[in-house]
Each structure stands twice: as C-alpha cells, then as structure tokens.
Amino acid sequence: MNDKISLIRDKKIAILGYGIEGKSLSQFFDSKNIKYSIYDETEKGNSIVTGEFKKTLEDKYNIYYKSPGIKYERISQINRSKISNLTDLFLNIFPGKIIGITGTKGKSTTAKLIDCILKINNKKSFLVGNIGEFGLDKINDASASDYAVCEMSSFQLQFVKKSPDIAVILPVFEDHLDYHADIQEYISSKNNICKFQNKSQEIVLADNEGSQRATEGCLGRKVYFGENLDKPGCYLKGKDAVCELAGENRIFGQALSLSKAYKIPLIDILAAVCVAFVEDLEFDFKKISENFDKLPFRMQFLGKVHGANFYNDSSSTNPISTIEGIKLIDGDKYLIIGGLNKNLKFDNLLKNLENDSIKKIYLYGQMKDYIMDLSKEYKKVTDKIIVYETLEEVFDGVKKNLYKGLNIIFSPAAASFDQFKNAKERGAIFNQLFDKLANAKI
16 A cells, blocks of 8 residues: 555645545545645635635646535636546555445445445455545555445546446436536446456446446446346346356345345345355345344334334435335335435336325425426326425424324435435434424324
C-alpha cells in the first residue's frame, strides 16, 4: 500500500466538497501526511476555500477528489481526466480482493449478504461504500488475503479508473435522472465497475437488458444470474439456487425460503449465491439465517397494530424498487408512496397498483400532483388514492382503517428531499410514527 500511496504523495491535491466523503479523505490524507486543499460551497474553516466552484476553483491541481453530490457541470472548467473520488482511491490502495456491487436497487442487501457469506467461510471481510464505512480507515488493518465488499452507486463509479476484482451488477433500470443527463450517462457510469477489468477477473451480472448494456466493452468473465436463466449461470430450480458453468454444477439450497423469511428479493440472493459459486465458498442457509442482520428500512417489519402488519421500506427511492417490494408481501395491502420525483416514469408502478390486493394508496409529498394527474389513465388506481401533505397526516388517515391481516407498506418510490434530509431520516420518522401509533389507544 505504501508504494501506491507514494504515487499521490507529491501530487497537488484538491478535495471538492466537505461532506462525509470529503471529511473521510481529509482524515486519511492527514494520517499519511499528504497535503491537500479543500473546496466547499458552504463549509467554513482555515484550510477551506469557500464559494461557488465556478468562481473559486482553479485548474492548478494534479488530482481533484470529487464528492458524489457534485455534478460535473458545476466543475466543468476542470480537465475531466484529473477528476477522481474516494472510491477510486480505495480501489487503488486496498491490498486484498474487492467485490463491488452496483445496480438500481438491492445493492446494500446484496453487499450485506456477500459479507455474511465471506465471514461464515472464515474470511476477513470489510463492508464498505454506501452501506458501511467508507473504507479508507480500514486500509491499515487489511492484508492481501482479505476481502472488501463495496457498494457502488453511479455517483461513486462515474470517475473511477480502476474496477473491482469481482463486479456484481444487479438489474439496471432508469434512476437518478435528476442527477445524470439521461439513461445512457447513468448506465455509462455503471459500466466503470467492469470497464478496467482484465480477462482473469469476474463479472457477476443479472440477466437484464440494462445490466448487459452496463458491461459493454468489459473483458472480465461473465457469470449470469436470474430466476429463469437460459444461459450458464445461477438460477432458481424449485426452491433451490442452482449454478451451472463450464461443466461445474452446484446446488446451494433453499434460496426461496431465505427470500420469504427475510423479505429479500430473490434476485439479490441469487447474486450472492453467484459470488459464492465463483469464489468456491460454502453457502449454508442455516448459518446465514443465524448470522445475517437485515438492514433497516428495507421491507423492515415493525410490528402489528389491531392485527395489521407494518413494513418500512423507506430505502425504496424509485418505482421499480416499490414494485419488487410489494410483491414480497401476500394479502391485502395499503401502500404509502410519495416524496420527490427524480424525473422517473411511474406508469409501470401504477399498472401494478391496479392489482386487487392493493386496497388503498396513501399519497403525499412533492410528487402527489404528478401521480394524481397520471392516475387518470388508470381508473382503478384513482379510486384507491387518498392524498395528504405529510407523512404524519398519512398516519392519521391509516389508523382509521386497520383490520386483522392487512399489510401497511411504506415504500415511497421517490427521493426524500422534499420533506426529509435523506431516506434514513425519512425511515426513522416513519418508525417513530409507528411507535406512537402502536402505543396509543385508537
């Protein structure tokens, strides 16, 4: 690692944005006695240049470490080849094997599953990226035999110049079109997860059009996964996950049972199985069940009120995620959706909401007018919608219509920024509202 660090030690470095990633970079450079400057539009401090990037940022550095939230258009005066980020630095200096996970949904759950599998196989694994620590502080504890399981968003991948050893690509659909210029730019960012691989490395990818587009030009060996697969790879056979490739055949056990028990999309489990297959790891469903801690705000079961089940899926920030989430729950459903639209299309979601199992749709937030207007094309949906301004008002409405066996699913299908700081805060508020409702006499 020291040799790799020496490559940047004498460079002129600028950190763009002093948020979570910017501060992590700053702390890491301080620990290595590497000099740097910080540019930020809001934060103030002796070592920080404040003000709009267009006015204060100069093209005088060798490397610019950009925070994910900064669009390139805000720093377009900088030569693109000089732009890097924390993820790229981690990819270059981690001494062990890196498994990167990207896709439109399911990244965190899949990363958590893979990390769990590695640990029950007595492998030392670091869970990094969006899901865990940002990773730089783990470098000193890592060796060549260790693994890093890294969740990678399109924002983080956009400027990397090195790919992980194993690139896991979950289904890719349109998302983040409030950030990316179009779907092609979004997919091109995903492409970097395998763009710089060699032929000895692996691409574990979903049998999905968007995922396959994200691998164009990549040299790594492709191993597919999907529920119904017509090519070599990992798929569902009855209740079991089965992998077939290059004459090797392995049965991994009851994938369907794990999916139902933890309310995890089957596609995420198959992706983790596929990694276990290519790495020749044991996939013991009993041990996984004993050691896997489900992440909050991902079809999180909160409890019952008057016999009705409450689920918190605040991490669902796009329509596809909500569609997949409601499929995991049988029986009558009330769906709570709303928030800030990321310039995405909701027609497919509304088609799914015509299903008779969806009894009511509670709608709130910035996108409510858009959804109401679109729902005119789906009469069965319009009749189910009840509109509110806030999530708290939604709860006041929900509590009047509870019955035994009903499922209340909070799966917003949109970003949170219209009323909350992020999806985590939104999820925490939902949990608080549930606790208040559960403890009240209604």
